[in-house]
Amino acid sequence: MFVRNAWYIAAWSDEVAQSPLGRRILGEPVVLFRDSAGAIAALQDRCCHRGAPLSLGEVVPRGIQCGYHGLVFDSAGQCVLVPGDHKVPPGAQVRSYPVVERDAFVWIWMGKPEQADRSLIIDFPYHNDSRNWPHQHTMMRLRSGYLLVLDNLMDLSHLGYVHKGTVGGDATTHVEAKMRTVRTPNGVRFERWMIDSVPPPTYVKAVGFKGKVDRWQEIEFVAPNAVLQWNGAIDAGTGALHDWKYDRPRENCFSFRLFHGITPETENSSFYFWSSANGYSQNDPSATRQLFDEIARTFEQDKAVLEAQQQRLLELPDGPLVEIHGDAARIHARRAIDRRIATEQAL
Numbered sequence: 001m002f003v004r005n006a007w008y009i010a011a012w013s014d015e016v017a018q019s020p021l022g023r024r025i026l027g028e029p030v031v032l033f034r035d036s037a038g039a040i041a042a043l044q045d046r047c048c049h050r051g052a053p054l055s056l057g058e059v060v061p062r063g064i065q066c067g068y069h070g071l072v073f074d075s076a077g078q079c080v081l082v083p084g085d086h087k088v089p090p091g092a093q094v095r096s097y098p099v100v101e102r103d104a105f106v107w108i109w110m111g112k113p114e115q116a117d118r119s120l121i122i123d124f125p126y127h128n129d130s131r132n133w134p135h136q137h138t139m140m141r142l143r144s145g146y147l148l149v150l151d152n153l154m155d156l157s158h159l160g161y162v163h164k165g166t167v168g169g170d171a172t173t174h175v176e177a178k179m180r181t182v183r184t185p186n187g188v189r190f191e192r193w194m195i196d197s198v199p200p201p202t203y204v205k206a207v208g209f210k211g212k213v214d215r216w217q218e219i220e221f222v223a224p225n226a227v228l229q230w231n232g233a234i235d236a237g238t239g240a241l242h243d244w245k246y247d248r249p250r251e252n253c254f255s256f257r258l259f260h261g262i263t264p265e266t267e268n269s270s271f272y273f274w275s276s277a278n279g280y281s282q283n284d285p286s287a288t289r290q291l292f293d294e295i296a297r298t299f300e301q302d303k304a305v306l307e308a309q310q311q312r313l314l315e316l317p318d319g320p321l322v323e324i325h326g327d328a329a330r331i332h333a334r335r336a337i338d339r340r341i342a343t344e345q346a347l
């Protein structure tokens with residue numbers, strides 16, 4: 001079950017070029033393309049002539065041309081040309097979806113078009129700020145339902161087990177992290193502090209920490225599909241904890257931001273759009289690249305667990321699952337999604 005009245009990431013901006021991009025979103029086949037003026041359009045990926053996927057066609061000056069018998073559809077899904085015939089039959093139209101290109105994302109609205117309020121789109125200005133936050137991004141297709149992917153991001157105690165060799169490090173550090181979890185109107189926010197802890201391999205590789213560090217993670221989940229994360233560390237005892245406030249700027253620290261956008265493909269598979277932004281060595285492109293490579297390695301580790309977990313849950317769906325103390329943020333996140341689904345169903 002999905003929240004439909006929400007903005008989802010359909011693609012990275014740079015994925016949508018002149019050739020059509022077919023992608024299944026919330027179970028529906030969608031084709032994305034960039035029209036001759038450079039604007040992105042999204043249509044149902046089904047020609048209204050004989051049902052061929054439009055993504056097998058090509059972009060032409062007036063829109064997208066079906067690759068089967070050549071009908072052309074404009075960005076609103078209206079058929080504007082039937083080859084060899086001057087008349088477009090009434091009703092020759094395919095569904096179009098509202099799309100917005102912003103902050104390197106292509107957002108799509110899969111619900112009722114009249115409710116597609118652009119002000120609900122999450123801002124992530126760091127993608128446009130290559131001076132202070134140079135970033136790299138990618139998409140991973142996961143054979144795992146989006147709720148399992150969100151669960152993974154909401155319980156970072158897995159870092160010490162799944163990501164020992166990258167961003168995790170020592171497991172006890174994570175289990176003992178000080179946590180504060182706050183519900184928000186549309187999700188949950190939590191902080192984790194690992195004071196006087198051994199820095200994980202990725203952090204040492206990036207800035208060469210010699211001793212222990214005070215380390216933080218700040219995570220915000222915005223239902224139903226986005227997680228904004230800020231991580232960092234500073235030499236232990238040098239003041240990271242004084243006057244601490246959520247998202248307060250911290251100078252002279254090692255820090256990086258992650259964006260995680262999860263778009264359901266089907267009930268049991270997802271697209272994971274993520275970026276890593278370098279907030280510590282902005283003038284060094286190799287540092288941005290190294291950070292990205294480390295995070296990519298980290299998320300490949302998550303993918304292995306998530307896909308195996310999804311398989312096992314499909315195989316044995318009815319066995320008991322228990323909750324432990326680290327599940328608080330995860331439970332809040334799931335409830336935020338449940339509330340949105342219940343609201344939609346009540347309408």
Ligand code: FES
Pocket residue numbers: 047048049050051052066067068069070071
């Ligand atoms: S199926 Fe698309 S033009 Fe015939």
Ligand SMILES: [Fe+2]
Pocket residue numbers: 152158159162163298299302
């Ligand atoms: Fe992970």
